[in-house]
Amino acid sequence: MSSSAHPTRRSLLAAAAIAPLIVPEVAAQSGTAAPAGDLSFPKGFRWGTATSAYQVEGATTADGRGPSIWDSFCREPGRIRDGSNGEVSVDHYHRYKEDVALMKALGVSTYRFSIAWPRLFPEGRGAPNPKGLAFYDRLVDELLANGIMPFATLYHWDLPQALQDRGGWESRDTAQAFADYAGFVASKLGDRVSHFFTLNEMRTFIELGYGNGSFAPGLVLPKARLYQARHHAVLGHGLAVQAVRANGRGNIKVGMAENIMTALPAVETLKNIHAAELATREMNAAYLTVMLEGRYTDAYLAAAGADAPRFTADELRTISTPVDFVGINVYAPGAYVEASDAAPGYTAIPLPRSYPHMESRWLTFGPDTLYWAPRQVARLWGVKDIYITENGTSAADQPAADGKVYDIDRVMFLRQYLAQLRRATSEGVPVRGYFVWSLLDNFEWLEGYSIRFGLHYVDYLTLKRTPKLSASFYKKVIARNALV
Ligand code: FCB
Numbered sequence: 001m002s003s004s005a006h007p008t009r010r011s012l013l014a015a016a017a018i019a020p021l022i023v024p025e026v027a028a029q030s031g032t033a034a035p036a037g038d039l040s041f042p043k044g045f046r047w048g049t050a051t052s053a054y055q056v057e058g059a060t061t062a063d064g065r066g067p068s069i070w071d072s073f074c075r076e077p078g079r080i081r082d083g084s085n086g087e088v089s090v091d092h093y094h095r096y097k098e099d100v101a102l103m104k105a106l107g108v109s110t111y112r113f114s115i116a117w118p119r120l121f122p123e124g125r126g127a128p129n130p131k132g133l134a135f136y137d138r139l140v141d142e143l144l145a146n147g148i149m150p151f152a153t154l155y156h157w158d159l160p161q162a163l164q165d166r167g168g169w170e171s172r173d174t175a176q177a178f179a180d181y182a183g184f185v186a187s188k189l190g191d192r193v194s195h196f197f198t199l200n201e202m203r204t205f206i207e208l209g210y211g212n213g214s215f216a217p218g219l220v221l222p223k224a225r226l227y228q229a230r231h232h233a234v235l236g237h238g239l240a241v242q243a244v245r246a247n248g249r250g251n252i253k254v255g256m257a258e259n260i261m262t263a264l265p266a267v268e269t270l271k272n273i274h275a276a277e278l279a280t281r282e283m284n285a286a287y288l289t290v291m292l293e294g295r296y297t298d299a300y301l302a303a304a305g306a307d308a309p310r311f312t313a314d315e316l317r318t319i320s321t322p323v324d325f326v327g328i329n330v331y332a333p334g335a336y337v338e339a340s341d342a343a344p345g346y347t348a349i350p351l352p353r354s355y356p357h358m359e360s361r362w363l364t365f366g367p368d369t370l371y372w373a374p375r376q377v378a379r380l381w382g383v384k385d386i387y388i389t390e391n392g393t394s395a396a397d398q399p400a401a402d403g404k405v406y407d408i409d410r411v412m413f414l415r416q417y418l419a420q421l422r423r424a425t426s427e428g429v430p431v432r433g434y435f436v437w438s439l440l441d442n443f444e445w446l447e448g449y450s451i452r453f454g455l456h457y458v459d460y461l462t463l464k465r466t467p468k469l470s471a472s473f474y475k476k477v478i479a480r481n482a483l484v
Contacts, residue, residue, distance in 0.1 A: 038426075039484075040480070040481055041483075045433060047481075049106070050390050050435040052200065053113070053116035054070050055086065056090050056442045058086065058092065063129070064131050066160055068160060069157075069159045069160075070085075070086060071085070072161055079446070080447075081450050082450050084449055090441070090458050090463060090465075098465065108148060109148065109149060110148065112197070114152070114153035114154070115152055116158050118159075120133055120181065120185065121181055121184075122162075123160060128184060133188055141192070150189075150192065151195040152196050153200050153257055154181070154244075155198065157204075157215070163177060169206060175236035178236040179242070182243045183244065184247070185244075191250070195255075196254045197327050198236070198240040198254065199233060199237050199258075204259055206230050214446060222307075226307075230287075234291055238318040238321045241255075242318070242321055253324035253325060254324055257389040257390070258327065262335075263275075263276040272338055274339065274345075275338065275346035276376070279344075280380065288377075290316070290319055292381040294316050326377055326383045326387075328373055328374065328387075329388075330370050332366055333369045334369075360451060367417045370421045371423050374424050374430075384430050386432065387432055387435070389435050391414075391435070391437060392436045393414075404468075406468075407468045411470050436455060440455065441454035454468070455470050
């Protein structure tokens, strides 16, 4: 953790007073705790899988879709490890019925997909493209006909190129254009889609796209401009929450899908647990914290100094428009911390080189992240409905001689992470659902097709889908609503 994440003593005290502790005893009294030895999840828990438009759809020029920043970025030599792009991907645009059938066979009750903004508004704003919308009509109807609830993400990184040409997330207009598009979607799909996520992983697309340039649009901005882009992303979220509510019919629920940076207690003492909460609040200052508290932390602004974002009190109110739920993508531990008597109340311990990781180097194996992340969200911000909008792993999948894919490392990963999620739900942490990333192998951004995250193996020559061992594991978990 950098020194930029240090809060003042006063903000530490304020943070400490934010929410009551959730303790097992309390959960037991309120009847939410599971009996010992029971591996089940709460009744009505929603199981799902997740994908995103650019990663699975293909058909990037079909039916009037406009170009996105990922189309442009993939064309830049050296950007994508295998030189690939999302032009065909797994052709979900044409094979969505087959993919819904895969979901049905798994037994999921929900599916998290994203809507490609450039399909609906090829220029980002202006006249909508009815053919683009028609695809999502078909998909949503197919899901509902199969008893699967559609959960739609409005933005999973595929910004219309036309908006990037006018500044992208550096421009406040993009936040407004996003809200206009979000309102349009809610007015068209809101009769059948009850849950909307605004932006997927603001941290990722801003820090990597505008901070270190490794993601589209590939910019390395000076700090002040980066801080402003962050501000516009959370502002876009708040404006979109309002637009979805204003334009949707009935009982629409809306929230974000953010990749929380989670601090874990190095050793589970009460002092370290508390220190980890303080650290998580600071590490998410530009994203979850401002969206849920309506203020930038003192430490965040102090560290930013002259580079701090320009904002108004009114914008902060918009950014923190109450959400119906908080979605968090949970993969790897963000940091381990120990309590400290000196400000800011914790010290961070870097992960040693020997800390285990999965096929992707960044995906360090820390199952208890899936315990601490939702628990901290509930405790720090009093959130009553939480979804794990993504969790899953890459693996070096290879079909065996019998044609099957025995991804025992993915099964191990999911089982260990789900055990920690169950620990959370059994203590009364209000997690309502969980989405595996991903339904099927797909275009994994910088890694192209060289890294696989799916429960279904895709042969990229034939586009044939084959359930992996992890699919049969997940199917059993869902059928029993319990860890197996
Ligand atoms: C998340 C992204 C998702 C996928 C997984 C592996 O950060 O939201 O699109 O790439 O990582």
